[in-house]
Structure formats: structure tokens, C-alpha cells
Amino acid sequence: MKASHTIRPVFDDPNLVSAAGLVPALRLAESAGLYDLLEERLSVPSANATVKAASVVGGMLAGADSIDDLDVLRHGGMERVFTGVRAPSTLGTFLRSFTHGHVQQLDAVGAGLLAGLAGRVPGVLAGADIEQGLAFLDVDDTIREVHGYRKQGAGYGYTRVRGLNIQIAALSTPLAGPVIARARLRKGNTGSARGAGRMVAQAVTTARAAGVRGRILCRADSAYYGWAFVGAALRANAWFSVTARMTKTVTRAIAGLAEDAWQTIKYPHAVWEEAEQRWISDAEVAEVGFVAFTGRRQHQHVPCRLVVRRVKRIQPLASDGSEQGELFAAYRHHAFITNSSFTTVEADQLHRDHAIVEQVIAELKDGPLAHLPSGKYAANAAWVSLAVIGFNIARAAAVAAGLAKARWATLRRQIIQVPARIAATGRRLVLHLPTHWPWAHAWGALHARATSPPQPVTP
Known part of the structure; x- marks a missing residue:
């Protein structure tokens, strides 16, 4: 490819738009009830x-x-294509007028919109709308450096950089990519697990409202x-799967596992042995009955399963001479507690x-959360809530376009x-899109879904 030397650039065409895909994306959001x-x-x-909030979401999508x-x-x-477009200075003033209560209103809007999007595009939460279905609720947080x-x-959190903390609850299924059930901005020095109970309760409520009828598995790392x-x-009647901290009770339970309790699993660099019909690898799993949180009141003790994965160390640690020391010197152990009914390997x-929640965080940081743009805390919190709305619209648009696996950056680039060039015929506007656009079929599928009448609700 080589640029022509005969080009003379002139910014003078009033009928061109550079983000024509906003038309079906915002039409989809409108049909799902955003406005x-x-x-x-x-x-x-x-x-x-309403117009200003939609303008911010539209800008994020673009x-x-x-x-x-x-x-x-x-x-x-x-x-000509959109009404109510506002200048950045106006939108900045709008964001700075938010209070904590108004941010919570935006969170409620986001929850209602997710339900609407799931109704308009059933594949958003594919497989979770039946009682035998399964959905995953993954909670994690990240520091956005400022x-x-x-x-x-702003403050110094666990990453030791100055920033603000964002907690996210991502909702997904085995058949569908993640959407965001809830998210909130917190002070930079906030502990990861602070407010985790409220986050889980709100996210489960959002998931149920969005049509999740099957079992929900709440997952988190050791910070939670x-x-x-x-x-x-447990109060939400959901399963949990949480990485355990290596406390004395956990290490004691791991050390008590018999050697024949371990079973080999498929892991990076594993080899399938046909003769023995098993995986040959350096990773094995085992489980043992466990009671978590015995240091709390009796009714808060949680009988569950402790599932442990161990991987051989490439270079064993120096042993302290004890049997338990030998065990932990030769293997790295990763344990988690769960109350699910899956087999040990499945669990x-x-x-x-x-780790799918890390994908969500990466997509947000590659988009609207590359910055937290205001000096005012409530304005940044509103920005996060609007980013969640934009993320869910993008995810629903990707599913409607037949690009269910596409990330937000891919959707921006392809859809x-x-x-496009605008032309008028009678009282209609016509968008002339590029010929031979590689993803023209996907663009058309999204537009068809966004402009189609609502589907009847099946009981």
C-alpha cells in the first residue's frame, strides 16, 4: 500500500459522518428503553x-x-442524523452537577437497560433464561491511576499508585460474553472487599431482572x-467460588490430603495419554470437606468444599525438613472454596x-475508562456509570450483529x-456506506434488529 501523491485534503463536506454505526447502536438502546x-x-x-446523558454514552460508543x-x-x-448533540463544555458542566444520589439513579437506569437489552437481543445472556441454565457473576476491582x-x-491503594478504585460485577454465561451487572467508583485507598456483600446482592437482583432464571455462580479472588x-x-440462593487465603486452617487441610486423592487435569502443556485415557501434566486437583470462617459466630460458619489445584515448581524451594514443608516446597497450591455441585475437575x-472479569476491565480501560476526566468525585462516578451503560449497549450490539465474541474495540472498528455520506430523498435520510465494507452484513444485521418491532414475550 502506498499513498497517492495527488491528494489535496479539504475539510469541507457537511454531509459526511465518521461514526455511522452509532445510528443502529443508539436505536437499539432506544428500543431497549434507555431514553x-x-x-x-x-x-x-x-x-x-436525558439528551445530555445519551450524548455522553454516544461519545463513549464512538x-x-x-x-x-x-x-x-x-x-x-x-x-442531521442525531438530535440533541451537545458541546463538551456543556456535558462537562452536566457531569459536575451530579451528586451521589444521582449516580445511584444512573446505576438503576443501567440495571433497567440491561433487562431491556436482554429482551431485545436474547443472545446477550444466552443459556441463562431456563431453570437448568447457569450464569457467572464475577466480582473484582481495579485501580485507575490519576x-x-x-x-x-484519589489515594494510594494496593497497587501503590495514586488513583481511584472501580469495583465491577460482570455477568456472563457459558454461551455468552460478559456484560456488567453493577459497577461503582470508590476512593483510591478502599479495600477490595469493602461493600462486596452489597455489590453481590445488587448484581444478583439485576441478573434476575434481566431474565436469568438458572443457577448463579458468584466467583472472586482471594481479596474477597x-x-x-x-x-x-448464600442469602441470594446462589453458589459461590472464592479463592481461599493460605491461612493455617487452609494449609492444614491441604497437608491432610492423601496422595491418592489427587487427579491429573488438563493444563498448559498437558499431554493426553490414549493408553491410560488420562492427561499427563504437572497439575493435579483434589478436594476435601471444609468449614470456612470458623473465627466468626457459629451461624456464620460455612460448610463447603475446599478444592485445591497443585502445580509442580520448576525449581523446588528449600525445605524446612518437615513433611508439610516438603509438600509446599515441591508444589504451588491454589485453593478455593465452593458450594457448587460440579465435579472437582469441573469446579x-x-x-x-x-479471569473473564479482567477482560471487562481491560475493555473499559481501552475505552471510556482510559481516564477519569473530572476533578469532582461524583462526576467521575457518573462517568463510570455511563461507561457501564455504553459497555452493555456495545455488547448487545455485537451480539445483534453476529459478532458475539467481539470486544468493544473491535465493534468500534468494524461497526x-x-x-457514511448523508443524502436526502423526500423526507428520508439515506446513509451511503462504503462499498465492499468487510462487515457490511454485520452492520445490516444490527440495524435490522434495532429497527424491528419488539418480539412477543414467551411465558
Whole structure:
């Protein structure tokens, strides 16, 4: 490929748009109830709050990761295609008018929209709408580094960088990619597990409202190993799968496992042995009955299963001479507690899939959460809530377009950021999209879904 030397660039066409995919994406959001929910629930003291909130979401879908970037909506013929486009300065003032209560209203809007999107695009939560189905609720948090001393709430957390903490509950199924059930912004020095019980309770409620009828498995890493997370899962009648901290009781239980209790599992570099019909690898799993949180009150003791995966160390540690020391010197042990009914191998495999929440965090940081754009804490919290709304719209749009495995950046590149020329015929606008666009069929599938009448609800 080589650029022509005869090109003379001129920015003078008022009928071009660079993000034509926003048309079906926002039409899908509208059909799922976004504008009605904003109008009904958002009471922030700002004129045309619904239009402004939708403008922020639209900018995020188009790739904006700061308030200034929201100006991407004001170019060419965008104001002919969309009504209510606002300037970045107006949207910044709008975000700064939020309080904590208004952010919670946005969270409620996001929960209602997820239910609407699941109804419009059933594949968003494929397989979880039957009583025998299964859904995963993965909770984790991340530090979004910030700069400048005027960022309210910024502090040094577990990463030892100055930032703000974002807690996320991602909802997925074995057949569908993750959406976000709940998310919240917290101060930078907040402990990971703080508020975990409330997060789980709200996320399970959101999942049920979105049509999840099957069993929910709540998964988390060792930062959430505690009664707050597990107790919330039990109260919600959900299963839990939480990485255990290597306390004395846990290590004692691991050391008590008999050698014949371990079974080999498929793991990186594993080899299938046909003659013996088993995997040959350095990873094995075993389980033992366990009672967690015995240091708490009697009614908060949790009988469960302790599932342990052990992997041979490449270079064994120096032993202390004891039998238990030999065990932990030769192997690395990863234990988690669960109350699920899966087999030992299945439980271990499903627990390792908890890392899907890291994919969600990476997508957000590659998009609107590349920055937390305001110095005001509530404005940044509103930005996070609107980013969640944008993420779920993008995920539903990807499923509707037949790109269920696509990440947000891929959706932007293939569907959203498609250039088009506007033409008028009678009272209609026509979008002339590029010929031979590789993903034209996917774009058309999304547009067809977004503009089709709602499907009848089956009892």
C-alpha cells in the first residue's frame, strides 16, 4: 500500500459522518428503553438531562475517553442524523452537577437497560433464561491511576499508585460474553472487599431482572475471601467460588490430603495419554470437606468444599525438613472454596474462568475508562456509570450483529466507526456506506434488529 501523491485534503463536506454505526447502536438502546429510563429516573438538576446523558454514552460508543473527546459527535452531518448533540463544555458542566444520589439513579437506569437489552437481543445472556441454565457473576476491582492533586477521593491503594478504585460485577454465561451487572467508583485507598456483600446482592437482583432464571455462580479472588461475599451469595440462593487465603486452617487441610486423592487435569502443556485415557501434566486437583470462617459466630460458619489445584515448581524451594514443608516446597497450591455441585475437575475449570472479569476491565480501560476526566468525585462516578451503560449497549450490539465474541474495540472498528455520506430523498435520510465494507452484513444485521418491532414475550 502506498499513498497517492495527488491528494489535496479539504475539510469541507457537511454531509459526511465518521461514526455511522452509532445510528443502529443508539436505536437499539432506544428500543431497549434507555431514553424512557433516563427520563423517568434521572433527576439531576440540569436541563435536558436525558439528551445530555445519551450524548455522553454516544461519545463513549464512538471512542471518546475524556470530556474533550465528546466533541467527536459534532462534525459533518452528525446533527442531521442525531438530535440533541451537545458541546463538551456543556456535558462537562452536566457531569459536575451530579451528586451521589444521582449516580445511584444512573446505576438503576443501567440495571433497567440491561433487562431491556436482554429482551431485545436474547443472545446477550444466552443459556441463562431456563431453570437448568447457569450464569457467572464475577466480582473484582481495579485501580485507575490519576494525576493531579485536585482529584477528589484519589489515594494510594494496593497497587501503590495514586488513583481511584472501580469495583465491577460482570455477568456472563457459558454461551455468552460478559456484560456488567453493577459497577461503582470508590476512593483510591478502599479495600477490595469493602461493600462486596452489597455489590453481590445488587448484581444478583439485576441478573434476575434481566431474565436469568438458572443457577448463579458468584466467583472472586482471594481479596474477597470472607463472610461478606459468601454470605451475600448464600442469602441470594446462589453458589459461590472464592479463592481461599493460605491461612493455617487452609494449609492444614491441604497437608491432610492423601496422595491418592489427587487427579491429573488438563493444563498448559498437558499431554493426553490414549493408553491410560488420562492427561499427563504437572497439575493435579483434589478436594476435601471444609468449614470456612470458623473465627466468626457459629451461624456464620460455612460448610463447603475446599478444592485445591497443585502445580509442580520448576525449581523446588528449600525445605524446612518437615513433611508439610516438603509438600509446599515441591508444589504451588491454589485453593478455593465452593458450594457448587460440579465435579472437582469441573469446579476447578470454572473457577479459573473467573479471569473473564479482567477482560471487562481491560475493555473499559481501552475505552471510556482510559481516564477519569473530572476533578469532582461524583462526576467521575457518573462517568463510570455511563461507561457501564455504553459497555452493555456495545455488547448487545455485537451480539445483534453476529459478532458475539467481539470486544468493544473491535465493534468500534468494524461497526461503529464506519464513514457514511448523508443524502436526502423526500423526507428520508439515506446513509451511503462504503462499498465492499468487510462487515457490511454485520452492520445490516444490527440495524435490522434495532429497527424491528419488539418480539412477543414467551411465558
